[in-house]
Amino acid sequence: MPEIVGESLAKRLIAWDVDTIFGLPGDGINGLMEGFRRHAPELKFVLVHHEEAAAFMATGYAKATGRLGVCAATSGPGAIHLLNGLYDAKLDHVPVLAITGMQETSLLGSRYQQEVHLDRLYSDVADYNLMISNPQQMPGVVDLAIRNALTKKTVSHLTFPNDVQVAPVTEDPYRHPAPGAPPVGLPKLDRPQLPPGADELRAAAELLNGARKPVILVGVGALNARDEVIAVAEKLGAPVVKTLPGKAVVPDDHPVTTGGLGLLGTKPSEEAMEECDALLMVGTSFPYGKYLPQPGQARVVQIDSDPTLLGLRLPVEAPIAADAKSGLQGLLPLLRGGDGSFLAKYRKEMDTWRADMKALRDESRDPIAPQYLMGVIDDLAADDAILTCDSGTIATWSARHWTIRGDRRYYLSGNLATMAPGLPYAIAMQHAFPGRQVIAFVGDGGFAMLMAEFLTAVRHKLPIKVVINNNNAYGQILWEQIVLGYPEYAVRHHQPEADFASWARGCGAYGVKVTSPGNVADAVREALTHDGPALVDVDVNPNEPPMPGKVKYEQAKHFTEAFLRGQPHKAATVTTVVRDKISELRA
Structure with missing residues (x-):
């Protein structure tokens, strides 16, 4: 049996330590599927129900493992469905290879069924983007695609016409020289770890040593530098503020951190940022400029392994092109240390904030908070649990009430902030880490989009735990309408409300519906200890506002104006807000 292009692709993926592909077959990739079949079980194909979920799974796998995530889809609509998950990978800087099919080369341009020129469609999302037109391109272009994805932490895309997929890999229809194929033992690549420059380190240390109120802002790029971040914070006496994707950099109960920043962040973090005179940014190019120091307020040091991100948000006096760990290790011996008064102030502020947040976890409140x-x-x-989360109000609750301790992890769509990745992320991460507890905390809106993938978890015997925060609405959009001064419109679902627990049981898994606060703890406990996939669908208060850590005057003004124009759930919302404030005052 001759080696076909599809098999050459499979062999090359295995040579790069790829062991899993997430995807959905179709006649547009049958030749590739044959190649994958010939190399099972070395190369496991995880069959999904929707291609968008396959791309999210590849992205989640890459986020949690640091390895290349791979997804596959057929030509036309299958490949189009991948795009949302691939943009999630691109914007959050994780390496993913997308493999798609294409019509036979002789039919291209003839308006054949499902003919979509995917190399054009993918030109924005994929850094390396190629349609294979000659078997002789194999396996060299596979190496180039994977190198680009791994070194640049981005998306690569290869699309294979049907006739090329099944062509013998030795076939040379054009008699043209092919690129040389590197040996199978090619060293695996990653972004080069840049040593920090001595001059850059001295400039950064001089700036930070002169600060009275320094703050450290850390992001996902600092996940491997927890000890170094804490050591620098303690030396400088600087509060550590965390981006949402960087939540796991420092434990939430550590005395140096003031938690998150932004709409889902904490009041102490926002106030520390407003007061600081120096800012050390590590592994982040935080996109929400209104939460950063005002121009002229603070001098800025930034450490990032991607030089193109240095100075992207603020003028940076002392840029350091290096990975977080080596940059902080080089900086630490040059720091003199502060008096600690600024950090001590915000430790007290965080004690108050934590007490306020704990007060909102009130079991007696009905509807369920x-x-x-x-x-x-x-x-x-x-x-050591892994929590995955969707976008929406649930991101607020998880950001403020999921505590990073031990080796816990936290993943969501950071920059794209798309709905629906929570469930596929959990499936991919449970596949990658079969011995760890993986929990998807999702909303009813996001779960409904890709709920068929719960059956994927059941079929693959992946014991994920899904908890649905069910408010029967698109909650974040509702509150954004109100804050903008509009009455709510088209954001709540009509009756009947969904019972996703019935779906879970129909899939052969554990499923329970919770409507009373007194049943929440037992239901979650049983799900977490269940030997297999489990789902808890919890009806929560639909009128619970995800208030910012620090409410601005304009936000309060718009909120009030919208209510004066007549919100349909005005009384219930006011009651909820008053209850929340009373709970905080009692803490």
């Missing part, structure tokens, strides 16, 4: 639901998960989950 989403803060209480997230607090129960936080209390009962393992110290």
Whole structure:
């Protein structure tokens, strides 16, 4: 049996230590599927129900493991469905290879069924983007695609016409020289770790040593530098503020951190940023400029392994092109240390904030408070649990009530902020880490988009735990309408409300519906200890506002104006807000 292009692709992926492909077959990739079949079980194909989920799974796999994520889809609509998940990978800087099919080369340009020129469609999302037109391009272009994805932390895309997929890999229809194929033992690549420059380190240290109120802002690029971040913070006496994707950099109960920044962040973090006279940014190019120091307020040091991100948000006096770990290791011996008064001030502020947040986890509140639901998960989950989350109000509850301790991890769509990745992320991460507890904390809106993938978890015997924060609405959009001064419109679902627990049981898994606060803890506990996939669908208060850590005057003004124009759930919302404030005052 001759080696076909599809098999050559499979062999090359295996040579790069790829062991899993997430995807959905179709006649546009049958030749590739044959190649994958010939090399099973070395190369496992995880069959999904929707191609968007396959791309999210590849992205989640890459985020959690640091390895290349791979997804595959057929030509036309299958490949189009991948795009949302691939943009998630691109914007959050993780390496993913997308493999798609294409019509036979002789049919291209003839308006054949499902003919979509994917190399053009993918030109924005994929850094390396190629349609294979000659078997002789194999396996060299596969190496180039993977190198680009790994070194640049981005998306690569290869699309294979049907006739090329099944052509013998030795076939040379054009008699043209092919690129040389590197040996199978090619060293695996990653972004080069740049040593920090001595002059850059001295300039940064001089700036930070002269500060009275320094703050450190850390992002996902600092996940491997926890000890170094804490050491620098303690030396400088600087509060550590965290981006949402960088939540796991420093444990949430550590005395140096003031938690997150931004709409989902904490009041102490926002106030520390408003007061600081120096800012050390590590592994982040935080996109929300209104939460950063005002121009002229603070001098800035930035450490990032990608030089193109240095100075992207603020003028940076002392840029350091290096990975977070080596940059901080080089900086630490040059720091003199501060008096600690600025950090001490915000430690007290954080004590108050934590007490306020704990007060909102009130079991007696009915309807169920989403803060209480997230607090129960936080209390009962393992110290090495992985939490995945969707976008929306649930991101607020998880950001504030999921505590990073031990080796816990936290993943969501950071920059794209798309709905629906929570479930596919959990599936991919459970596949990558079969011995760890993986929990998807998702909203009813996001779960409904890709709920068929829960059956994927059941079929692959992946014991994920899904907790649905069910407010029967698109909650974040609702509150954005109100803050902008509009009455709510078209954001709540009509009756009947969904019972996703029935779907879970129909899939042969554990499923329970919770409507009373007194049943939350037992239901979550049973799900976490269940030997297999489990789902808890919890009806929470639909009128619970995800208030910013520090409410601005304009936000309060728009909120009030919208209510004066007549919100349909005005009384219930006012009651909820008053209850929240009373709970905080009692803490």
